[in-house]
Amino acid sequence: MTLSIRLDPELExxxxxxxxxxxRSKSELVKAGLREYLARVVPKQTPYELGKDLFGGPQGGPADLAERRKEYLAESLRAKHDR
Known part of the structure; x- marks a missing residue:
């Protein structure tokens, strides 16, 4: 991709x-500088951050979910089936 930018005379x-x-070419230096800047300003998200809206949390479910998981699953499936 080609991108044009205007630089003031001092920066140029x-x-x-x-x-x-x-x-190195001016293009190489600009690309390297842009990569460094973006890595600092817009850090890459971790897999957890990408999916955190899909995961449950400590306050997200019943306290006895581990013990009654089969019952909760059956209730959930019945509710979907009954729609």
Whole structure:
């Protein structure tokens, strides 16, 4: 993908100097800087964060769910069937 940006003259000069000093292209430096910025500002979500709205929580279910899981499952299935 091609992206055009406008830089002020000072920033453009700094970018050109950095590219010459490092032997990398201006595009490479801009892409690397953008990657670093995005990693800090928009961190990748963990698998839990991606699905947390789908998971139950400590206050989300009955206290005896572990002991009565089969009963709760049967009730849930009956309720879906009866709709």
């Amino acid at each position: 000069a700094e970018l050109a100097r950095a590219a010459a000093q490092t032997g």
